[in-house]
Amino acid sequence: MTNNSSIESQLKYIYRLQLIHLRLKYLNYIINIFTVFIIRFLLFLKQKKRYLFFLTQRLKNKKQLLRSNSKLNIYKKKIIQLLKLLPKQKLKKLEMDIEYNYINFLLKKRINLNKKNYLTLKSRKIKQIKKYIMIKELRFKSKIINYKQKKEKINKKIIFLKEIEKKIKKKINNNLLKRYKQIISRSGIAVVPVYKKIPFGTYILITQQKYYELLERKKIIIEEISGRILIDFYLANKENNKMKKILFNFY
Numbered sequence: 001m002t003n004n005s006s007i008e009s010q011l012k013y014i015y016r017l018q019l020i021h022l023r024l025k026y027l028n029y030i031i032n033i034f035t036v037f038i039i040r041f042l043l044f045l046k047q048k049k050r051y052l053f054f055l056t057q058r059l060k061n062k063k064q065l066l067r068s069n070s071k072l073n074i075y076k077k078k079i080i081q082l083l084k085l086l087p088k089q090k091l092k093k094l095e096m097d098i099e100y101n102y103i104n105f106l107l108k109k110r111i112n113l114n115k116k117n118y119l120t121l122k123s124r125k126i127k128q129i130k131k132y133i134m135i136k137e138l139r140f141k142s143k144i145i146n147y148k149q150k151k152e153k154i155n156k157k158i159i160f161l162k163e164i165e166k167k168i169k170k171k172i173n174n175n176l177l178k179r180y181k182q183i184i185s186r187s188g189i190a191v192v193p194v195y196k197k198i199p200f201g202t203y204i205l206i207t208q209q210k211y212y213e214l215l216e217r218k219k220i221i222i223e224e225i226s227g228r229i230l231i232d233f234y235l236a237n238k239e240n241n242k243m244k245k246i247l248f249n250f251y
Helices: 005-068 071-085 091-171 175-186 208-215 233-248
Strands: 191-195 229-232
Touching: 005 071, 005 091, 005 175, 005 191, 005 229, 005 233, 071 175, 091 233, 208 229, 229 233
Parallel strands: 191 229
Antiparallel strands: none
């Protein structure tokens, strides 16, 4: 790595390697998001179905309880019996008994009516939840189909990029590649473009002398504080444009 062209080539390859690394990282992140989405949705669906089952069972139990506890028929029979006794019993006492049973009958009827209204509302709620779950399941199935298609494309892209990554690594100097791996594992970014003496992602200026050396591309320049490899903005921009199709085009 002594001449100008070899240094420039090394900078190109190491920068391309970083672009591929960042793209692979993003694609794997997308696949993980899809997986997390599926798991969360299945848990959400399970919770909703459990809640629906609980409501259905509760409604069923309340209906049974309403039927078993209903005393309307008892009051009805009692009133009929008292009415039959009208000619035989003392009128005043009989009227009081009839009135008492009739009031109880009306109260019980109102209570039962309120309970039935409550159960009707709960039945509607259960129907709404069933409909909601059905719509969600249909949408989920549609998303799963779309996800599988996207995942297949992404996996193909990952394989393609990994093949290019292997080829590029073979063209990079071992010491430079070792430094690159150490930095990228530590900070996520190993190669930093520099524009007008300012490395991207920092406000610390490099010296005028170092900036000229960077533009000449006669040697590898290392940023003193972070240890990152520096590349001039114009070369980095040129490589960005070259790599666009490789990085972002899907099959």
